[in-house]
Amino acid sequence: MKSPKVTVVITTYNRPGLLERAIRSVLNQTYENFECVVVDDCSSTHKPQEITQKFTDNRVTYTRHEQNMGLSAARNTGIEHSDGEYVAFLDDDDVWKEKKLEKQIDLFERLEDKYAIVYCWMNYRRHTDEKIINEYCPSHDGNIFSKALEGQPIGSGSTLLVRRSIAKNTKFDVDIDRGIDGDFIRRVCQEYYVDYVPEILVEYYVEHGKDRITSQDESGIRDAISGHKIKFDKFSTELNAHPQCASRILAKIAYHYAQLGEWRMSVKYYQKALSTSPTTVTVYRSILSSIKAGIDHYGHR
Template identity: 35%
Template sequence: LRSAGRQTYRNLEIIVVNDGSTDDTARVVEQVALADSRIRLLSTPNRGVAAARNTGIREAAGRFVAFLDADDLWHHTKIEKQVNALNRLTPQWAAVYVLHYIINSDDEILRSCRPDVARGYIFARHLTFKYVGNGSALLVRRDVALEIGGFDSSYAAAGIGGCEDLDFELKLAARYQIEVIPERLVGYRQYPGNMSSNHLPMGRGALEVIRRSLAANPQLPQYATRSAINATQKYAFWEFRQARNTYLSLATIWSILKSEPSFVVRLALEKCLRLRQHCLRLVT
């Protein structure tokens, strides 16, 4: 809330959707709102992140909407730079994203995100490279967000929530151009227990997002389709491995093996190297 309230772009409406929380979220928001009249609290039954964001989009009065997850931070210039960027462009440019840092629970920077960026019609590339990276990095025209149906609640209903951001971004990118500000203006928080650490649904959700996106866009060239599937399977494999789900790990690595045998060879070499390093430590 403080990082949203301290934006250099002052003409903000700050909508907090209290999605059926059982802690003191409502009390904290009401206290902060005493000093900032732009803050508005909406309390709903727990329905998941997609439904909560859709509530915020519908209630918003402005031309643009931006999303800030409860555990992330915005740099104080983020919204101003994004609004200025879109105001210079035609309506066919529907959204703008920024880069981010990974931070821990103490607001300390752990590492930077990949510096890869793309702008314009990025749909085919975004399927593989997933440039936006997190839900707190995007600002989008509100009318476009409504036009594409907002965020899809069916993932959470199926028990594979966590990749609704990617689904939303791909629907945007399939129809509109997207701009980028290549500056790290978001602190994306990762710690045990937050949504991004739920490895099993994250892996399954990513695979389903790409499956749906490819099915909805059959005109894509085969090389783009193969690249998207291959990259997402690799991501899912690491998620399944961290979740210690042997069946899904093996099933995914088998799929990868068919198209990229060298990936499995690299895994084997990395494991051998780790074992060697472990043995050397024991010897020394």
């Protein structure tokens, strides 16, 4: 029986030096029935195209946005260009280990149709010295929607293998800047199950001096607030059925406002969190953390 085809979508923007490494990690896969679609989100130079064309393997193709549209739009373009039975995503600064696709396909082909995603574990690896600074090894499988409601329980987009038909129907939300992977997984998991390969098969690089979304600056914090608020727009019915989860999300919003020094908004959302579920212990811990942050802030003025 012929092995199913996988479409690998590599999204890139102004990181040509990292792109070559990502493509090479795809071409080094032991699983061979794939196409690799490089989507350039309107980089300021044509170096990504030049790098892609260095590879003579006809499984590698290149497409370019005429304007910068963001990660979600770039992944959606890759999905639209795909014709594999499965779709996998790889950010240009991440790297796959050689058996990543092989092991995920082997598992996927043994699963029922209600399974939409197979993920794997990953290393957080520092770019500057290749040091592993953390291993991320979640073990969530089956129906994980209640876990996905609150956050991102299963890792980055680079760990995912998804049934193409489901990825095409779901797509990534182009209206959000933060929590893109979590939002996609959350919407898929409303109807489908997930499983995982219990092995580190992705190197997720950090601290390379390039853009990674971070919660440490004001823009990142405001994106985080927006991402949490969107959950109440998209999943209001589900959150009403999970008040403790809703309370924890409201507390996260409150804490982020405290990080910004916007105490009135922080208090407002803590009040909402407590009225939603007065017995959720993590809300009280978050309040204490916010108070400490405020004391430290004003103590150093």
